[in-house]
Amino acid sequence: MQQRRHHKPVFNPSVVEQHLSTTEKSQEHVDLIFKALETLLLTKDLPRSVHEKLSAVVQPMNFHKGDVVIKEGDSGDRFFIIVQGHLDVTRSGKKVNECKSGTGFGDLALLLNQPRAATVTATEDSFCYYLTSEHFKVFLMQVRKAQIEKYKVLIRNIKALSSLNEQETYMIAQAMKPYNVLENTNIITQGEQGDLFYYIEKGDVEIIYNGKKVNELHSGSYFGEAALLHSALRNATVKSMGPCELAVVDRETFINLIGNVGARLEEGRKND
Structure with a gap:
């Protein structure tokens, strides 16, 4: 032999x-x-x-x-x-x-x-x-692995996405990409079409509704999740208060990865 x-x-x-x-x-x-x-x-x-x-x-x-x-x-x-x-x-x-x-x-x-x-x-x-x-x-692999695990925990804690199974959760977490913005930048603008979901890795943002500040979000928070489920106009402006490190995933990627589950999630969201 x-x-x-x-x-x-x-x-x-x-x-x-x-x-x-x-x-x-x-x-x-x-x-x-x-x-x-x-x-x-x-x-x-x-x-x-x-x-x-x-x-x-x-x-x-x-x-x-x-x-x-x-x-x-x-x-x-x-x-x-x-x-x-x-x-x-x-x-x-x-x-x-x-x-x-x-x-x-x-x-x-x-x-x-x-x-x-x-x-x-x-x-x-x-x-x-x-x-x-x-x-x-190895360092980059470790960082990326830790990022994906962090995103998985995030996704599981989002009510609108809570019915995703383990594989779907992993695929979305893996698809999330870094997105950095400078201080005083409009990340989303009220009235515009929404197609991105955002997670704040580091930094602070303010929520502005009809020109008036109504809230703040900080590291570990998220916004724009409704854009993953349906195409709709943004109901508020989100503006960076300083330099921000974000992670994002777009609606098209979300739908391509998990297919018809979007309809299932939307139905569950309406029944909440």
Whole structure:
């Protein structure tokens, strides 16, 4: 009998997940990490709540003057955030950039899955934080799993959606997407057609009816659920009181995922 050959997996979350631990950091370092995460191509589009979690798991590393941190042409397996020191970025031997406190580097190779585009060398003793590509993937998987579980709990507690079964609840939770808004932004406007349901991950909104503020909603609250069941005009305006991180799902996705259950939910809603 031919012996079956076993191949080492390219990515094994169970192996690296146990090493994805948090490290204590000073507030100064946390602020510098945030500054870098907001500009790195790999992380800038992630919501602030994810930046908070990511800042907790990046790992410390020291470099001495003259150390080559990454080398042009090598494969990239981690990205770095510098919080103390200085590094030069060179390409084909010529300086093209520099890295100071609060900046990151090495993310482009991970994002594009390409060799390092430049060499980065410490010009003085420097202190950085880093995360490997595998740890970053595991981190995103953990964040996404936690998000879905949180959305499932939310959906179960919405009266209009309470009759969804476990599979339907999971599908809707999985379909919810992040949606960020700036301060003083009309998220929905009274009288407009409604087709989105919103959950407030972080932030505060005010409810305005006929030009008058009538209520406020905060993190953990939701609004617009009626839009999932039927196409109707919004009966109030919802405006952000500051920057908000929301999760949304639209009516078309909702109907496509659960089909005729929409009619069942609507009937149950009328009978409440």
